[in-house]
Amino acid sequence: MTPLDPARIKRDFPILERTVRDGKPLVYLDSAATSQKPRSVLDAERAYYETCNAAVHRGAHQLAEEATEAYESARAAIAGFISAAPSEVVYTKNATEALNLAAYAFSNATALHGIVGNPRQDPRFVLNSGDNIVVSEMEHHANLVPWQEACAKTGAQLRWLPVSDDGRLDLASLDTVIDERTKAVSIVHQSNLLGTINPVETVMARAHQVGALGVVDACQSIPHMPVRIRELGADLVAWSGHKMLGPTGIGFLWGTPEVLDAMPPFLTGGSMIEIVEMERSTYAKAPQKFEAGTQMVAQTIGMRAAVEYLSALGMDAIAAHEHELTGYALDRLDALDGVTVIGPQDNVNRGSAISFTVDGLHPHDVGQVLDSRGVAVRVGHHCAWPTCRRFGVPATTRLSTYIYNDRSDIDAAVSGILAAQEFFGVS
Amino acid sequence: MTPLDPARIKRDFPILERTVRDGKPLVYLDSAATSQKPRSVLDAERAYYETCNAAVHRGAHQLAEEATEAYESARAAIAGFISAAPSEVVYTKNATEALNLAAYAFSNATALHGIVGNPRQDPRFVLNSGDNIVVSEMEHHANLVPWQEACAKTGAQLRWLPVSDDGRLDLASLDTVIDERTKAVSIVHQSNLLGTINPVETVMARAHQVGALGVVDACQSIPHMPVRIRELGADLVAWSGHKMLGPTGIGFLWGTPEVLDAMPPFLTGGSMIEIVEMERSTYAKAPQKFEAGTQMVAQTIGMRAAVEYLSALGMDAIAAHEHELTGYALDRLDALDGVTVIGPQDNVNRGSAISFTVDGLHPHDVGQVLDSRGVAVRVGHHCAWPTCRRFGVPATTRLSTYIYNDRSDIDAAVSGILAAQEFFGVS
């Protein structure tokens, strides 16, 4: 395992050369929101448009053949990155769509099931009153609101696993929250607000014990650590490309062939069909069944370059680098007066997203002072508003690192926090 | 109005310089499937990634501000292109998603309405048994299958306007097919198989007469002619970016503010919310309400460059150019033995997609011979299988032109058809 060399890596990212706010060098500590893109990703996408752009899976001319080959071999590369088979990976526009796809399987199957004359739906997806769906108190809105909606449309009940004061999933109630009436359990692998890495295998095992479908939101884990997808023990896993060096506009749903086959389609239209008549249609097998219409083809090619870039660095090396940097950041924040980390304070089973509050200062004001010094962090509820409420804060400031960050970036953030305390007179 | 100069335009499209099949110059006649992209679109997208890539509508640092500004000013430019207000344009991943968004408004409102305790849904979207939805017999699967699914989930009936032998919408039954129980009418503006341009204003007027929602699939019209969106008389209009010089992975739904407000959300998650609690959420106003999760931001920037490129040429000039070329192509095909155009044979209210059959030859074989000569056309049912059935053919060969095509491209296709007839001994 070769350790990462962030100074060298930075040179592959054109944007990291720019300055902000009157000539300050950019210190980008917002990769949990979206990562920056290396030149090789931009080159790959452009090369696709300049050499073989065409409709995939539809044309018989040479461009169409080449485009189809590029699109499907990108799928194979992305699947390989998580040790999956290509046919288990569905392209979506982002993780949010992937999680909606999972949640809509339930509301759609329930609606179709209720209408006489429809082909019978797989009972695993049909929600009856008294059934429930389980999430946690540390979910991103993308893994909460779609399930609220599925419940609202079917009369099922939404339940959640609580979070402990130190930012861990509280599993004491695992066996009571998830019960015989649970039809789906959807849990975040690594919290984007707290940084916590959850024991999803344990939660998925309990889900399967009661016959519920297991879903994992891996948006913050797959970009940062080696993931062998089957080891999560889930039926479905969602994540996004833009957080792992990939283009905007592409996300993924991995699923076991058996579950993908059993799910009703979500978006319908061209390319996902088998036979179409005016009265009725039949559908292709997964993954095509879930890929209606012209897809984000150029983005799949860019994504392939992204996973190749990550693989060349080595996901083990990336995880080790971030672990070291996270430890350093936690130590430096711990030494600051008036600063409280929201989330695990020990560097165990935790990722590189670190949320904190500063006594007497609103996160927006902390972020603004950091920004004035060129340091880009995220402030707000990070699309995990209920998690903020759980910790009694309206919002937090979050710094999050990636392959191109090093200790000097953390130091810049720490100096910025001190400057904010001084500026607002709270130090 | 300055006439188009295709030879000059071609130079802006790097891919059109390549050769295929052992050195044959590429003759691209498949723009109805997807268009090629000019350098300015690729440059704009790349510049975004290299200078201000960040999460939009979420961050408070300078990159995030610049990204948000780029994203929203792209929306304003795209809206301006169709004479709409920015807040009336919703970003989707393709036209298929936009049409699903429209169809799901009905199945979602119906499901939510059926569950006691949910906020009452707008009755326009609630389907009761006995209600119906109307499409036509010349729809792309993207504007047929989502409505089949909405009907299957609610028990509503799907109806359609028939197509006449000359490939026109048969309006004789307009007032009986669309009746007092019709809740939605969704019609293609320009057929991608037949080339027919439909009098959508007439159909929309009838829809509104009975209080039904009017939807138009403008995938093949907005790229090819000037469209002032309000003049279509619709409530919702869907189209895609990739067919009009834009990147893959971006589409659009235009809607009147009143209708967008009345529709329930579709994809749910981050950025589309107002307040999120564990038990329930409230939602932002349109267009944000329909833009859940991290969007295809770079693609919106590329799309802005695409509409700027088209506007610089002038949509009037583009329509005139294509009209002239279509007339030429129809004449040349008409002069060929054994060739039958499927769709309007007069060059009136028709666009540049021309489908045809060749006696004794299967479209796949025609396409293959053309491909061997560097001519890229599309063969198959063009995602309008029921339309093929209507005309008693399993498939067609389709040539479709755009701004970079000229008469020599049509000539190349005609020579290819003659070569195919000779090769298979049917001439």
Place this chain on the structure above:
Amino acid sequence: MDLNGLYQDIILDHYKHPRGKAALDAPLASAHHVNPTCGDEVTVDVAADAEGRLILGYQGQGCSISQASASVMSELLEGASVEESVKVREAFVAMMHSQGNVEPDEDVIGDGVAFVGVAKYPARVKCALLPWMALQDAQIKAGLMAPKEETR
């Protein structure tokens, strides 16, 4: 960037010493607004005295900009006529949408001029406007709008 241009002393002073921050006992109407990106919130209460002059109250939590803005608003509009309140609000809103390119009129918006630097930061404009939007809403609910606005 010039932090002092954004956080002018007036703003910091209002932030640290908010004026008029309290709920009304008997409001004619109230409006609760949130900034969905950061969770900041404000509740504005309105009532009117015998001459129809505004009585204001507010509560809330948020960043220095949103809190100082609420304080400035309260100081400016307490006891103002409905017409005045509309004029001041429109001037403040116009300034916030100017990207910092207009010279604000201190005669109209008083301490509000201190927010001209905020207008250069699109992400903070929403913070400054939060209490003013809630005020507008509360006035509409209470029927305390200038005739011209009511019919728009």
Place this chain on the structure above:
Amino acid sequence: MDLNGLYQDIILDHYKHPRGKAALDAPLASAHHVNPTCGDEVTVDVAADAEGRLILGYQGQGCSISQASASVMSELLEGASVEESVKVREAFVAMMHSQGNVEPDEDVIGDGVAFVGVAKYPARVKCALLPWMALQDAQIKAGLMAPKEETR
């Protein structure tokens, strides 16, 4: 490109003079397959004689490649044992997935070797495989599979 390499004379001959193209009167099983991108379709009927040898029939419409492939298949497998049919089908399928890089064995797949050029055209591979996939399906339905395949 070499059109003659794709459309070898054998293919054109089978296309113009299809062998064995007819439905069976009393099939043990049938399978109808379509190519969803172009609408081509084929129905394959299977039965077996007293010794368990295959009796085949097919109907369909489609391009020269799919129709010639059905004709070649019918000629090769009519009267074949179940084991033979599986061996031939697997050899044909393997060749079609080879991208044209293997030397096909004429002793096993007979006229099927003519399709080696088709394997270079990904969009046409599906056409060539259409009848063979339908055959496999029909054989499974009829229980006419080699023991090894049945348990897979």
